[in-house]
Amino acid sequence: MPMAPNTEAIDQHLKGFVQALHAAVNRAVPHVQDDPKLVDRAIEDCKEILDVVLEGNVSEWLK
Amino acid sequence: MDIIVCAKIVPAASVTIQIDPAAKRMVRKDIPQELDPQAACAVEEGLRLVEKHGGSVTILTMGGEDGTIGIRNALAMGATAAIHLSDPALAGSDTLGTAKALAEAIRRERFDLILCGTESSDSYAGIVPGQLAQLLGIPPLTFAKEVSIEGRKVTIKRQSESGYDVVESELPALITVTTGINEPRYPTLKGIMGAKKKEIRKYTAAELGLGPNEVGETGARERVLTVGRPPARQAGKVIKDEGEAGKQVADFLASLKLI
Numbered sequence: 518m519p520m521a522p523n524t525e526a527i528d529q530h531l532k533g534f535v536q537a538l539h540a541a542v543n544r545a546v547p548h549v550q551d552d553p554k555l556v557d558r559a560i561e562d563c564k565e566i567l568d569v570v571l572e573g574n575v576s577e578w579l580k
Numbered sequence: 581m582d583i584i585v586c587a588k589i590v591p592a593a594s595v596t597i598q599i600d601p602a603a604k605r606m607v608r609k610d611i612p613q614e615l616d617p618q619a620a621c622a623v624e625e626g627l628r629l630v631e632k633h634g635g636s637v638t639i640l641t642m643g644g645e646d647g648t649i650g651i652r653n654a655l656a657m658g659a660t661a662a663i664h665l666s667d668p669a670l671a672g673s674d675t676l677g678t679a680k681a682l683a684e685a686i687r688r689e690r691f692d693l694i695l696c697g698t699e700s701s702d703s704y705a706g707i708v709p710g711q712l713a714q715l716l717g718i719p720p721l722t723f724a725k726e727v728s729i730e731g732r733k734v735t736i737k738r739q740s741e742s743g744y745d746v747v748e749s750e751l752p753a754l755i756t757v758t759t760g761i762n763e764p765r766y767p768t769l770k771g772i773m774g775a776k777k778k779e780i781r782k783y784t785a786a787e788l789g790l791g792p793n794e795v796g797e798t799g800a801r802e803r804v805l806t807v808g809r810p811p812a813r814q815a816g817k818v819i820k821d822e823g824e825a826g827k828q829v830a831d832f833l834a835s836l837k838l839i
Binding site: 530533536541544562565569 | 612614648649652653656763764765766767768769771772773775776
């Protein structure tokens, strides 16, 4: 089956999302005890990204 | 303040690094890549300096097309633009060939400061920044754990075994930063969405005026002769406390001349 023309772009975009989530979690975890504000902000940033992924408006990502 | 950050794109931390036994090189093709965590500290420092003094942060990297995701990571953090040296003619370059290519790309840009990680987290050579400073004819300030700029003067706290040394230089200069210098920011949604609109300029070896005697496999003067695993760690000595453990521990430390 031929690949959809935007498969690679979507793949790159999803990788970017996953790496950002990973980086946010890595940044927050060491500060769970000492910097709750940083942790809260990281959680909010992760939620923002996950909301966009769940919404699934792929054409918006690729604009 | 125009800053260029030399950033390596390396196999993602989740990847178990494999060595190609024939080429004696790390397998980099078709595996997930990311911005080197050491380079991420240099990007972060560049962004902080520009937030304070104004200017731009340009990412410069050399490597295959697989590296685009790592470049996007840096752009999503907030870098202004990127330059990607991607050309099969550059593949197999040794550290000096890499430094020559980076230097030629930098000569085409306006810059006040070059930032690099102290060493990459895949090969840990740590040679390129020094070579790059030499080729560009600018002073290298290494192992920076803190950077400050006042006018045309840059000051670093240089990490040493016993603390730090304060080192100053006029700009332009090249600085290598330690991983302890900062905690890199992570890309936000806005950053990710904005990154794809940012410019990634590309150069080939020929466009940089570099031929096969200077870069790539044939231009490389370094040769990897063998690659091997480090020797396995020896099993530790277990001391059971049957009334004389303290003496045995003391004897053991004395045998090592630690007490």
